[in-house]
Amino acid sequence: MAWDFATEPEFQEHLDWMRALVRDEVWPIETVFDDLGYDGFKRAIAPLQDRVKERGLWAAHLPPDLGGQGYGQVKLGLMHEILGTSPLAPAVFGNAAPDSGNSEILALAGSNDQKDRYLHPLLAGDLRSAFSMTEPETAGSDPTLLQTRAVKDGDDWVINGHKWFSTNGSIADFLIVMAVTDPDARPHQRASMFIVDADTPGVHVVRDVATMEHPGESFGHYGNHAEIRYEDVRVPADALLGGEGEGFLIAQHRLGPGRIHHAMRWLGVSRRAFDALCERAVSRHAFGSVLADKQSIQNFVADSAAEMHAARLMTLHAAWKMDNEGASAARTEISMIKFYGARVLHDVIDRAIQVHGALGYSTDLPLEAMYRYARAARLYDGADEVHRQSVARRVLRGYEPTDVPSEHVPTRREAARERFADLLEAVTSND
Structure with a gap:
């Protein structure tokens, strides 16, 4: 199959427009972000967000029925190359992490009711979300080791576990929590996802974890990484996102x-x-x-x-x-x-x-x-x-082992001389 990723002139115009907006309007905000605070930042970017929506580029990662453009990954990648020049730019275009990834999850696996309650307000900027999977006690690169449990109790699920690096966790309105629902299942079928309202009893935000990128624990409402304990957190059956074991x-x-x-x-x-x-x-x-x-x-x-x-x-x-x-x-x-x-x-x-x-x-x-x-x-x-x-x-996987017999194995030179013996003899005779 031939491959290319040429950019149509119409889409290139969008990219040029994005590049100018980010450089001329978003970069300057970086220098005063700490002074603005999160509320001031929201007010500062609101007019820019309106321009993005008018251009039809808001939340472009989503399918058209949810207000996105249904762009493939090549076009989205080219857009993210521009947005990557500023940590503030994704918020202007409606695809700041983790909300962007969570909106994709809700679009993919959410029920109609879940989309009405969480996805649409999330896209409108009325709610904020967190993705709560990583645990301090288990290797983050091997999520099959997750220990957080969700146990069925009547019509409800009860969640117990310890998470950290739940980005936006301390300011989110709801969290998408990965928890083990069947510890005896195959490794990649043990866990499920749940939507948990942040004010549910038993959701305890321990702290915002200080990092190399954000050395202070109190670095405002943008980009925090929360440590959270879930202690007997009871959620209804319809909090399950997708099916059991599909996490x-x-x-x-x-x-x-x-x-x-x-x-x-x-x-x-x-x-x-x-x-x-x-x-x-x-x-x-x-x-x-x-x-x-x-x-x-x-x-x-x-x-x-x-x-x-x-x-x-x-x-x-x-x-x-x-x-x-x-x-x-x-x-x-x-x-x-x-x-x-x-x-x-x-x-x-x-x-x-x-x-x-x-x-x-x-x-x-x-x-x-x-x-x-x-x-x-x-x-x-x-x-x-x-x-x-x-x-x-x-x-x-694309290679096979070479069998090495116990007897003498001809060298490459010996094997080649044997293969071309007649030709070599003819050439030698001519000489």
């Missing part, structure tokens, strides 16, 4: 596209850092010439350009394969872009900081914040080592 299946529908969007957003961050690197290189003088004349800096530029180009092609190809052959067919490509893209993101930002010296290390530029953000890329959505292992296993 992993539903999560995979969320994670495949999500990893493509991550990788494309990383390219957006990388490009912004790369532009800063190049501008600095042609502007800063040291030891008799601009930095751009130094071989080490030229290597930084060349390596960064090549790595970003490779990562972009890999990601768009993974997106194209998902569009044309489905998520399962693109599993290897998605795993590759996850660990390769994370490394490119880190390395490009690191070089940009090095070229800027003390300025790059300071908070006067966004590079240091990008650097802290980049470190997490090697962890979330599965540690890089897990994705490398997954790629290697799938690649090696």
